[in-house]
Amino acid sequence: MRAMRVHQLDGTLQLDEVEAPQPGTGEVAIAVAACGVNFADTLMVHGKYQEKPELPFAPGMEICGTIEAVGEGVKHLKKGMRVAALCGNGGFAEVAVAPAASCVPVPDNMPDAHVAAFLIAYGTSHVGLNYRARLKEGENLLVLGAAGGVGLTAVEIGKLMGANVIACARGAAKLEAAKEAGADHLLDSESADIREAVKALGGADVVYDPVGGAQFEAALRACNPEARLLPLGFASGDIPQIPANILLVKNLTVHGFYWGAYSRFKPQVLVESFQQLFTWYLEGKLKPHVSHEVPLERATEALELLTTRKATGKVVVTI
Structure with a gap:
């Protein structure tokens, strides 16, 4: 698969061909359609975020896509389901692995870019x-x-x-x-x-x-x-x-x-929040604002849009 990865903590990304990751126990592998870009990603690629993945890694914390493999112990999710997920990192790629507990089924009529811009x-x-x-x-x-x-x-x-x-x-x-x-x-x-x-x-x-x-x-x-x-x-x-x-x-x-810490010590807070947020979205009360959609191979530009404050609302990398 293709992935935009960080090899040195200098903010630059490189398009690599790598083996697609496989889900472990309690995880799913997701074919990524879109990945939301967050300020935390701009910190992570410089080693300044509180979570520091081992090099090389692909940034990208929130994704929308289709489950293509399910790890051991996952019962509530199936191959082919379209979900939003929090993966921590790895979203700037064609396939990403995410904890099954972080996956949320999304409405069929919700565009990929809106889903990727939604959770965080x-x-x-x-x-x-x-x-x-x-x-x-x-x-x-x-x-x-x-x-x-x-x-x-x-x-x-x-x-x-x-x-x-x-x-x-x-x-x-x-x-x-x-x-x-x-x-x-x-x-x-x-x-x-x-x-x-x-x-x-x-x-x-x-x-x-x-x-x-x-x-x-x-x-x-x-x-x-x-x-x-x-x-x-x-x-x-x-x-x-x-x-x-x-x-x-x-x-x-x-x-x-x-916010991210609740997924570890009090996930029910996030579950109840997502239920309310998706209800508001389906009622037309929330309108995600995506100012830029950037293809995977130009993901460095997506990060720069945040660091230079040229974006309004969300920036999304499309796969």
Whole structure:
């Protein structure tokens, strides 16, 4: 099979011909149709992600495809089933192996690119806002990086949950994407004073932050009493340090949030989340935004679209 693999942790990928992987106990092999690209992939190819696969490896954490082989002990999945799956890495290839427990059957009328763009982005936002932050109807939700892969889904889901959504993104085009996703208020991160602008809109009750750095610090100071903050990534490259005295004075709560960990210690949270998300999709309430579909042999470009912040919504590698 063909696979785009990393041989050195310098961000470059190479198209290789390799043996197709075989599923082990509790696993399935999937003929990949499309693979969602995530910011975590851009870190993994430089050895900067918390999970470090052995070289050489293919990036790609979430896939859509058809099961072509089933490992020992797998009873609920069959060859020929079309599924979404979380594989950790290996998705930039014609065949990938994934834990059977991570596979979710998907609606027949859901396009491959939508499926590949769905699990991590929508799952992260739904579990973060619903399960961790307990977002309530009528609250002010501040979404930083609101035009990114997870940011747009946070805007969509926040509106579905009844929040007043303040979207912060860079430039008119990205703010327009956030507006189309349902944002009530738009802030340009390049020119706005985030702290003062959010306070003028009534302050933040929940902060959804995949960006970190100065934007997190400004958002922290724009929080209302008893606000909840969700740091879920540091796309700015700057991990903020949180002054405990501000948490004390305002009775704030910071929820550490690594969505992928739930597959290991509390998978039922993800199962229930996916059930709700697919219901919303079939009802037409969620509209995945895929800004770029890139063929496998150009997968390096897909990563660059994220690192250069040229993408809105999701980037998908097609096989």
